[in-house]
Amino acid sequence: MTATHDAQEPSRRDFLYIATGATAAIGAGFLAWPFIAQMNPDRAALALASSEVDLSQIAEGQVVTVKWRGKPVFVWNRTKDQVETAKSVPLSDLPDKQARNENMPGADASDVNRAAKGKENWLVVVGVCTHLGCVPISNSGDFGGWLCPCHGSHYDSSGRIRRGPAPENLPVPPYAFDSDTKIKIG
Template sequence: MAHTTDTEDPNRRDFLYIATGAMGAVGVGALAWPFIDQMNPDASALALASIEVDVSAVEEGQSITVQWRGKPVFIRNRTEAEVAEAQAVPLSDLPDPLARNANLPANAEATDPNRGVEGKENWLVQVGICTHLGCVPLGDAGEYKGWFCPCHGSHYDTAGRIRKGPAPENLLIPPLEFVSDSQIKIG
């Protein structure tokens, strides 16, 4: 009577272990895929990867809010006084010395010209989300007559730079360009 032992036929057992493990891995992957896939942006967010905004009706001193990638974007046609006030602020007075402008290098200083678009200094386009905890600040408010986040007391100036409060960074400037005198492409 012949007896088989593990040493005589190890390949069969090894194959069964490997095949079982592979089937288990495929099963886990098949179960996990719907959960991973649902984290991707939906079609409406992808469709808004870039938007064009007509700003011809925005008067000097007025602001509008548009949606871009599900976030509010503040577009303000600043007055000459607001631009002059923002340009007069020394960088040493700013808690965040960086421009946070997606159109410039990451280390660009937070000067007023670096917060806008060259040749269109009166226009300020910024993501309207407070950099402290993600609240939406109020426009034409606060100690610096820019934006004010009432949730935790962050004050931004007329260039969207943090001046007082718990917010650690200036409001973000999204990628943008003027495609004409009255059309802004965001994204």
């Protein structure tokens, strides 16, 4: 036998090295798991992941800002005229045709897909401009919704981008009506 032939053929010692290394790697994984698992948020932190809003305090036409996961969320009790104006906008006029609604993934940006079914007067959107993260001003801009004063993004009364550098509509967070006067965001 030549030396080159012995170097290519695995031996019992090679197998023991590989088996020992694999066992050590698995053992290290089991040892590290409790340390990794303790980095997950506890139940108290997860409870803060949702926010309840009392709608009975919001007058028709009024926009209220609440905090959810450290972000501003606009809750708007739109008037009938504002709802009708938002519904009348053709999709072809919108730069972003996606609803960006976590409650209806993949839906188009029509007003029906941005508000809750049967409660179209309530609009809930994350109040962060999709351009650079500024907070837009409510009841402003050329389309009666929001205006981001930093770079001039105009949103309509459904939170859809209509003009300016913002690439997307204001996102609709996951929310549900607990009752006629209360919603839970998150």
